[in-house]
Amino acid sequence: MCEVVCNSTAMIFDRDEFVQRNMGDLDLSRKVAALFITSAPEYAGSIRLALADRDTIALCQSAHKLKGASANLSLPSLSDSARIIESFTETGELEKATEMLTVLEHRLAQAIERLESELMSPQGRECP
Amino acid sequence: MNVLIADDDAASRLMLQSLLTAWGYNVTAACDGDEAWRILCEPEPPQLVILDWMMPGLEGPEIVQRLRVKQFESPCYAIIITSRNAKDSAAQALNAGADDFIGKPFDATELRARVAVGHRINCLQRALSEHIDDLKQSLSRVKQLEGIIPICSYCKKIRDDHDSWNQLEQYISDHSEARFSHGICPHCAEEQMEIIKTLKHRSA
Known part of the structure; x- marks a missing residue:
């Protein structure tokens, strides 16, 4: 069984790791981040909808998708939240998953803010 | 790739x-x-x-x-x-x-x-x-030579898949990697020398 402990100290965005994953290509990093900023709220919406419908299959798939996508974007705190929701779904603890959704939405907002400020903004663009 | x-x-x-x-x-x-x-x-x-x-x-x-x-x-x-x-x-x-x-x-x-x-x-x-693939192709040629090959008992020509009669050496060349050099064996050399001598004697 997966560990379902929320890592509250997890980093929001590891910019260096993300840019390194893109082989130092800042332009590619920004394009990937822009796509994530567009699609991630849809993933969170799918999680919310699946929870409302108590559709565990859809819930597991949506949480898993956001977990993987945010991990590739070096957003560990968001990925961790999605992992916990996936784990609660697998064990049938949907009330706990619902509670965790609030945390996930907060962390998603933080992640998008950090992506925009550290990569997409003029200040972010100046970073090497 | x-x-x-x-x-x-x-x-x-x-x-x-x-x-x-x-x-x-x-x-x-x-x-x-x-x-x-x-x-x-x-x-x-x-x-x-x-x-x-x-x-x-x-x-x-x-x-x-x-x-x-x-x-x-x-x-x-x-x-x-x-x-x-x-x-x-x-x-x-x-x-x-x-x-x-x-x-x-x-x-x-x-x-x-x-x-x-x-x-x-x-x-x-x-x-x-x-x-x-190369090995399979080579093997298929070898198999052709291993089968029953119809040969004329008199002139030693071989019948191919198209019902044509071919010289033995031509058939083997077509169905294998073998190639022929042309020479004469001592027995045939002796026979041919006898024929040449007879022809010369007649013409003289």
């Missing part, structure tokens, strides 16, 4: 596609498992495929299972990429027929090295396949 990427997350797909293109591969991208399988069934399928585990339609392990059942002309190297937590995920992917397994988030340097391994294995398999 042609590479197929299948991932339903647009950001991950763009990242993989851009990196692999930068590393010199020809990349095609699919956004779900069904599209990936359709591309793999085209006349000239990609030689390497990177599949996300969980996708709409066919999932990564289902695609590799199908890949191993279907007899493709040239083998396809399959890598499964996933953020699954289960400890036995790698074993499950490999048992399904995958050649390699990478976790999300992936490390770009490691991904590049693993794809290069796939490229190397694919080249070796293709070379081996070509050698086997």
Whole structure:
């Protein structure tokens, strides 16, 4: 069984790791981040909808998708939240998953803010 | 080398596609498992495929299972990429027929090295396949010479598959790698010398 402990100290965005994953290509990093900023709220919406419908299959798939996508974007705190929701779904603890959704939405907002400020903004663009 | 990427997350797909293109591969991208399988069934399928585990339609392990059942002309190297937590995920992917397994988030340097391994294995398999084809062709020629060959008891000509009668040496040349040099054996030399002597004597 997966560990379902929320890592509250997890980093929001590891910019260096993300840019390194893109082989130092800042332009590619920004394009990937822009796509994530567009699609991630849809993933969170799918999680919310699946929870409302108590559709565990859809819930597991949506949480898993956001977990993987945010991990590739070096957003560990968001990925961790999605992992916990996936784990609660697998064990049938949907009330706990619902509670965790609030945390996930907060962390998603933080992640998008950090992506925009550290990569997409003029200040972010100046970073090497 | 042609590479197929299948991932339903647009950001991950763009990242993989851009990196692999930068590393010199020809990349095609699919956004779900069904599209990936359709591309793999085209006349000239990609030689390497990177599949996300969980996708709409066919999932990564289902695609590799199908890949191993279907007899493709040239083998396809399959890598499964996933953020699954289960400890036995790698074993499950490999048992399904995958050649390699990478976790999300992936490390770009490691991904590049693993794809290069796939490229190397694919080249070796293709070379081996070509050698086997050459051997099969040679073997088929040898088998033709091993069968029952109709030969004329008097002139020693051989009848071919088209009912034509050929000189023995012509038939062997056509059905094997053997080639003939032309000389004369001592017995025939002696006979021919006798004939020449007789002809000379008559003409004189």
